[in-house]
Amino acid sequence: MVTLAEVARHAGVSASTVSYVLSGKRSISAPTRERVEHSIKELGYHPNAGARALASSRSNILALMVPLRTDMYVPVMMEIAIAVATTARSHGYDVLLLTGEEGPAAVRRVTGSGLADAMIVMDVELEDERLPLLHAARQPTVLIGLPADTVGLTCVDLDFTATGALCADHLADLGHREIAVVGEAPAVYERHTGFAERTLEGLRRRAGELGVRLLHRPCEGSYESMDGTLSRIFDERPGTTGFVVQNEAAIDPLLSLLRRQGRAVPEDVSVVAICPEQVATQASVRLTSVAIPAQEMGRRAVELAVAKLAGRAPEEQVTLLAPELTVRASSGPAPGTS
Amino acid sequence: MVTLAEVARHAGVSASTVSYVLSGKRSISAPTRERVEHSIKELGYHPNAGARALASSRSNILALMVPLRTDMYVPVMMEIAIAVATTARSHGYDVLLLTGEEGPAAVRRVTGSGLADAMIVMDVELEDERLPLLHAARQPTVLIGLPADTVGLTCVDLDFTATGALCADHLADLGHREIAVVGEAPAVYERHTGFAERTLEGLRRRAGELGVRLLHRPCEGSYESMDGTLSRIFDERPGTTGFVVQNEAAIDPLLSLLRRQGRAVPEDVSVVAICPEQVATQASVRLTSVAIPAQEMGRRAVELAVAKLAGRAPEEQVTLLAPELTVRASSGPAPGTS
DNA sequence: ACGTGGTGTTGAAGCGCTTCGACTCCCTCT
DNA sequence: AGAGGGAGTCGAAGCGCTTCAACACCACGT
Numbered sequence: 048m049v050t051l052a053e054v055a056r057h058a059g060v061s062a063s064t065v066s067y068v069l070s071g072k073r074s075i076s077a078p079t080r081e082r083v084e085h086s087i088k089e090l091g092y093h094p095n096a097g098a099r100a101l102a103s104s105r106s107n108i109l110a111l112m113v114p115l116r117t118d119m120y121v122p123v124m125m126e127i128a129i130a131v132a133t134t135a136r137s138h139g140y141d142v143l144l145l146t147g148e149e150g151p152a153a154v155r156r157v158t159g160s161g162l163a164d165a166m167i168v169m170d171v172e173l174e175d176e177r178l179p180l181l182h183a184a185r186q187p188t189v190l191i192g193l194p195a196d197t198v199g200l201t202c203v204d205l206d207f208t209a210t211g212a213l214c215a216d217h218l219a220d221l222g223h224r225e226i227a228v229v230g231e232a233p234a235v236y237e238r239h240t241g242f243a244e245r246t247l248e249g250l251r252r253r254a255g256e257l258g259v260r261l262l263h264r265p266c267e268g269s270y271e272s273m274d275g276t277l278s279r280i281f282d283e284r285p286g287t288t289g290f291v292v293q294n295e296a297a298i299d300p301l302l303s304l305l306r307r308q309g310r311a312v313p314e315d316v317s318v319v320a321i322c323p324e325q326v327a328t329q330a331s332v333r334l335t336s337v338a339i340p341a342q343e344m345g346r347r348a349v350e351l352a353v354a355k356l357a358g359r360a361p362e363e364q365v366t367l368l369a370p371e372l373t374v375r376a377s378s379g380p381a382p383g384t385s
Numbered sequence: 386m387v388t389l390a391e392v393a394r395h396a397g398v399s400a401s402t403v404s405y406v407l408s409g410k411r412s413i414s415a416p417t418r419e420r421v422e423h424s425i426k427e428l429g430y431h432p433n434a435g436a437r438a439l440a441s442s443r444s445n446i447l448a449l450m451v452p453l454r455t456d457m458y459v460p461v462m463m464e465i466a467i468a469v470a471t472t473a474r475s476h477g478y479d480v481l482l483l484t485g486e487e488g489p490a491a492v493r494r495v496t497g498s499g500l501a502d503a504m505i506v507m508d509v510e511l512e513d514e515r516l517p518l519l520h521a522a523r524q525p526t527v528l529i530g531l532p533a534d535t536v537g538l539t540c541v542d543l544d545f546t547a548t549g550a551l552c553a554d555h556l557a558d559l560g561h562r563e564i565a566v567v568g569e570a571p572a573v574y575e576r577h578t579g580f581a582e583r584t585l586e587g588l589r590r591r592a593g594e595l596g597v598r599l600l601h602r603p604c605e606g607s608y609e610s611m612d613g614t615l616s617r618i619f620d621e622r623p624g625t626t627g628f629v630v631q632n633e634a635a636i637d638p639l640l641s642l643l644r645r646q647g648r649a650v651p652e653d654v655s656v657v658a659i660c661p662e663q664v665a666t667q668a669s670v671r672l673t674s675v676a677i678p679a680q681e682m683g684r685r686a687v688e689l690a691v692a693k694l695a696g697r698a699p700e701e702q703v704t705l706l707a708p709e710l711t712v713r714a715s716s717g718p719a720p721g722t723s
Numbered sequence: 724a725c726g727t728g729g730t731g732t733t734g735a736a737g738c739g740c741t742t743c744g745a746c747t748c749c750c751t752c753t
Numbered sequence: 754a755g756a757g758g759g760a761g762t763c764g765a766a767g768c769g770c771t772t773c774a775a776c777a778c779c780a781c782g783t
Contacts, residue, residue: 048499048523050739061763066741073742074760093497097438098739101768106435111482115471121463129453132484141500144449144482146470159431161386162479269667296667299637303669329607329634331641388769399733404771411772414731436769439738725783733776741768752757 049092058086069094100161109140109352110163112154112177114147114170122295123323123341124169127191130345131167138353140164151177158184165352167191171202173239187355189348193241199363201355203347206367207242210337211249213372214291214319217335219257221317222384223289226254227280228263229273229301231294236265246293246321260284268296270304277304288381290318295326302331302377313379319372327375335378337370344368387430396424407432438499447478447690448501450492450515452485452508458633460661461679462507465529468683469505476691478502489515496522503690505529509540511577525693527686531579537701539693541685544705545580548675549587551710552629552657555673557595559655560722561627564592565618566601567611567639569632574603584631584659598622606634608642615642626719628656633664640669640715651717657710665713673716675708682706 055062060079067073068083075083086092100106111131113124132142143163145153147170154177157163164186168177171192181188182199190202218226228250230236231243247263254261262284266276280287292298298320302312310316312332320327320336327336347366354360393400398417405411406421413421424430438444449469451462470480481501483491485508492515495501502524506515509530519526520537528540556564566588568574569581585601592599600622604614618625630636636658640650648654650670658665658674665674685704692698 048739051741052739062740063742063764064762067762070741073762076761079761091497093494095439095739096498096500097435097442097444098768099741100435101433101439101738101770102740102742104435104741104768108481115467122459125459125463128482129451129484132482133453133486136484136487142482143446144466144470144480146467146474148471149474156431159429160434162434270669299641300669303637303641331608331638386769390769400770401734401772402732405732408771411732412730417731433769436738437771439740439768440770440772442738442771727781727783729779729781731776731778734774736771736773738769738771741766743766744764746761746763748759748761750757750759753755 048095049090051092051094054083054086054090054092057090058083104161106162106164107140108143108163109135109349110143110145110157110166112145112147112166112168112170116147122326123339126323126341127169127345127348130342131349134346134349138349140349140353151180154180154184158186161185165189165356167348167352171241173241173244187352189352189355191344191348193245193365195241197363197365201351201360201362201364203344203351203366204242204368205339205344206370207245208249208252209367210321210370211246211251211291212253213249213337213370214321215250215253215257215259215261217319217372217374217378218289218291218317219254219259221289221378222381223259223317224381225260225284225286226250226262226289226291227284227287228261229276229290229292229294229297230263230265232267233265243293250291262287266294266297268294268300270300273297273300274304277301277308288316289378290316291321292318293321295320295322298322298326298330298334306331312377315382317378317381319378324373327373330377332377333375335373335375337372340368386433387428389430389432392421392424392428392430395428396421442499444500444502445478446481446501447473447687448481448483448495448504450483450485450504450506450508454485460633460664461677464661464679465507465683465686468680469687472684472687476687478687478691489518492518492522496524499523503527503694505686505690509579511579511582525690527690527693529682529686531583531703533579535701535703539689539698539700539702541682541689541704542580542706543677543682544708545583546587546590547705548659548708549584549589549629550591551587551675551708552659553588553591553595553597553599555657555710555712555716556627556629556655557592557597559627559716560719561597561655562719563598563622563624564588564600564627564629565622565625566599567614567628567630567632567635568601568603570605571603581631588629600625604632604635606632606638608638611635611638612642615639615646626654627716628654629659630656631659633658633660636660636664636668636672644669650715653720655716655719657716662711665711670715671713673711673713675710678706 051065055065068075135142166188169191171190171194173195175194193202193204235243264276320334324338327334389403393403473480504526507529509528509532511533513532531540531542573581602614658672662676665672
């Protein structure tokens with residue numbers, strides 16, 4: 048292993064000079080810098096991460112807590128994770144992957160050991176048990192998702208309330224008077240995951256304002272449960288002509304079952320999905336959808352974390368990304384509308 | 386920040402004693418140990434990761450390289466990643482997430498800096514450009530996937546050759562004489578990803594042995610491309626009655642399109658999928674499938690890495706998991722078979 | 724009584740890096 | 754000409770931990 052001291056000797060300078068060449072924290076004359084850089088290359092020197100972390104009390108690592116659940120909005124999670132990793136690298140950070148499984152213990156471990164300089168937490172619940180720990184931590188934190196109380200927190204999320212309202216608007220504009228919401232799996236609501244409840248709230252409020260009837264049914268992503276859910280919806284509200292789907296996994300089953308039942312999309316029923324662009328464009332019908340900007344969320348979260356580390360970002364800051372609805376082939380005028 | 390020295394003072398022992406209590410590398414009398422443990426709890430002490438890494442030259446971190454591509458076998462990747470993270474934790478390791486984007490540079494950075502103790506590399510290509518670097522690294526490596534040349538490497542993978550053969554066997558047993566393989570996207574073959582080519586090889590060889598005709602067509606995961614692929618298949622081989630699908634994303638489109646064309650599964654055509662269990666059981670038809678044991682692969686990879694770190698594992702070791710085919714509702718006797 | 728071999732504990736020497744203060748030049752301003 | 758100051762470099766003091774060699778102690782066998 049080549050050490051900084053060896054580089055210094057090879058270049059004929061002191062260790063501190065090499066360090067300053069590396070960090071740029073002091074000015075170094077061009078000839079010296081070149082000599083040092085040449086020695087670094089020649090010896091194949093790489094700074095030792097542990098020593099660096101110890102001396103500077105900075106690890107250049109960002110911790111990312113992702114939920115363990117493999118059965119839920121996986122593509123979104125993965126997309127966020129990759130955006131986080133990529134953005135982090137562009138700022139000189141590496142990413143430590145923590146699974147939600149450990150919960151608060153993981154937070155304690157990371158903050159206590161100084162393993163990471165900052166944390167990014169996904170899949171935040173309204174009353175998340177990790178919040179008190181994160182508040183108390185030395186390291187800055189950024190949440191992807193919104194807890195009930197955001198005092199003193201930095202959060203990034205899609206504005207799901209506005210998303211719900213947007214969906215309601217779109218369907219109401221097209222003349223739909225009875226809308227069904229195919230939601231996430233019941234477990235998601237039981238955990239009080241913010242985004243699911245917020246979407247619903249946005250939908251309900253706007254539907255109320257517009258005089259549109261709204262029926263919400265949670266739904267697993269399988270064909271069986273979608274089948275059951277669909278029957279119950281049409282039993283209860285035979286006049287339903289508009290659907291809003293929030294569960295990615297339920298999209299294919301929904302389209303498939305509607306087709307089998309002889310209900311044409313968008314002639315008989317309109318469908319609006321809340322999902323990543325890719326899912327919307329690859330479904331059997333090109334879906335009118337509100338995109339979940341996974342990449343953007345990951346990127347923003349890292350940038351906020353880095354800004355907080357540099358001391359140039361307020362403690363409390365809630366970034367809500369404005370939803371955008373793209374009209375595609377799955378929504379149209381309600382039947383009987385001129 | 387509480388340091389080990391403070392704990393030592395508080396407990397009335399030397400720093401080294403505290404260290405030995407923590408690591409268990411020397412015997413400590415029960416009373417002393419209890420005193421130290423009590424002090425640790427009382428002061429809320431957490432060892433500093435950087436200092437530890439520096440002094441012991443062990444970071445207790447495993448690096449995991451995942452491909453960047455978000456559009457490909459995402460659920461499998463995610464499942465492996467989570468299994469890796471979980472298993473690693475149970476061995477006292479954390480996981481550093483590296484995206485494939487950086488390629489060899491990431492390998493150099495991690496091995497050079499001693500950031501991680503070992504590496505787990507996913508999505509290995511047959512002639513992977515990272516291999517030479519991994520060979521030269523101080524840190525042990527485990528590959529998930531098989532490169533062309535495995536000399537001196539530790540690899541874990543599903544036996545895809547056997548998987549292909551198994552699928553061919555199953556369909557042949559049911560009397561199918563013309564089989565179509567709906568493969569991964571063309572890009573996957575262009576990159577010479579081992580598993581795709583191996584599956585095909587297994588299929589071809591066994592089909593040849595059994596006198597079954599085999600047609601292979603790469604396919605993207607969208608409806609459009611599936612539609613095109615399907616037409617070409619039936620144009621070229623109208624007698625096709627068996628399908629093997631390897632691209633997860635293509636499964637739903639395939640089933641959907643077959644249904645629309647009036648071809649019943651499994652009465653008219655049989656479908657065998659190579660995918661995770663969950664995908665097979667949640668599709669519109671419960672699919673006969675060979676499971677991709679993502680969790681198992683992740684777990685094994687970590688265990689091998691840990692074993693190598695402990696010096697109790699051979700340098701070269703290829704672990705091929707035996708495929709298992711589960712018969713479900715998508716495969717049956719070929720039409721016209723008694 | 725004495726050596727012997729465990730067992731439990733300690734002091735001190737680093738691990739490889741960052742960073743602070745100090746020093747030396749040399750240029751500029753008055 | 755002398756003060757003042759910026760630029761470039763260095764030495765040394767740690768950062769918090771691990772680990773090695775060494776020591777003290779006790780119980781044992783002879």
